[in-house]
Structure formats: structure tokens, C-alpha cells
Amino acid sequence: MExxxxxxxxxxxxxxxxxxxxxxxxEVYQDVWTGKLRLSMGMPVQVNTPPLVxxxxxxxxxxxxxxxxxxxxxxxxxDEDDSDSxxxxxxxxxSRFLIWFHQQSQGVYLDEDIQHYRIASWDYCVDVLAGQVxxxxxxxx
Numbered sequence: 295m296e297x298x299x300x301x302x303x304x305x306x307x308x309x310x311x312x313x314x315x316x317x318x319x320x321e322v323y324q325d326v327w328t329g330k331l332r333l334s335m336g337m338p339v340q341v342n343t344p345p346l347v348x349x350x351x352x353x354x355x356x357x358x359x360x361x362x363x364x365x366x367x368x369x370x371x372x373d374e375d376d377s378d379s380x381x382x383x384x385x386x387x388x389s390r391f392l393i394w395f396h397q398q399s400q401g402v403y404l405d406e407d408i409q410h411y412r413i414a415s416w417d418y419c420v421d422v423l424a425g426q427v428x429x430x431x432x433x434x435x
């Protein structure tokens with residue numbers, strides 16, 4: 295880690311309390327027209343069968359997101375604090391992703407209350423910059 299690098303801290307998001315853990319990201323869907331982002335979280339049922347979606351996170355006002363896959367995810371998160379493995383949704387503060395976003399947008403959104411949410415699973419890590427708390431949509435099993 296470089297001397298001038300911002301040390302990020304992950305805090306479990308309180309809205310995730312009681313959610314099923316150990317799930318995988320099964321779908322990332324962005325509706326560009328409405329500005330919504332939906333992440334589906336599910337569990338494998340059988341080999342060669344799509345995972346069963348347990349719940350979805352819907353972000354209604356996003357500024358940006360990124361998806362990291364596989365081993366890169368572990369390397370990317372390694373310099374952060376030790377997080378509780380039973381939690382999959384975190385708030386990241388301070389956020390290098392949010393700092394980068396403000397630099398790229400030349401500070402246009404500095405007055406916005408933007409939060410950095412991290413959704414971590416064993417297969418993917420999704421970082422979302424959002425202006426509103428996500429909704430949790432439970433699926434009927």
C-alpha cells in the first residue's frame with residue numbers, strides 16, 4: 295500500500311441484518327432510462343441450473359457502479375479491515391471509488407449525499423455509488 299493511499303473501512307450495512315448470507319450475485323441489471331440498478335442474490339440449487347434468487351437489492355438513484363470478479367476481488371479487498379464474513383452488504387468510508395468519481399466528474403456532485411455500498415460474495419464484488427438507500431425485494435420461494 296502506498297503512503298498516500300486512503301485507507302478504506304467497511305462497516306456492515308444495518309439494512310442487511312437478518313438477510314440470508316453466503317449467497318452469490320446472480321444478476322446485475324441496470325435500467326438506463328430510469329437510473330435503477332438491481333442486484334439479484336441467490337444460491338445454487340443443482341449443477342447446470344440457474345441459482346435460486348433469494349432477494350434483490352434495488353438502487354433507485356445511482357451515480358456509478360463496478361463489478362469485480364474472482365481472484366481480483368480478494369486482492370482488491372485485502373487491504374481493508376477484517377470484515378464479518380456473515381455480512382454481504384457494507385458501507386465503505388472513506389471511499390477511493392467515490393473520490394475517483396468526484397475527480398472524474400470535476401466535483402459536479404460534491405453537494406450530493408452519495409454512499410458507497412459494497413456487495414461481496416464468493417464470486418463477485420459489486421461496488422455501488424448511490425444517492426438513496428437500496429430497497430430489499432424478497433423473492434417468493
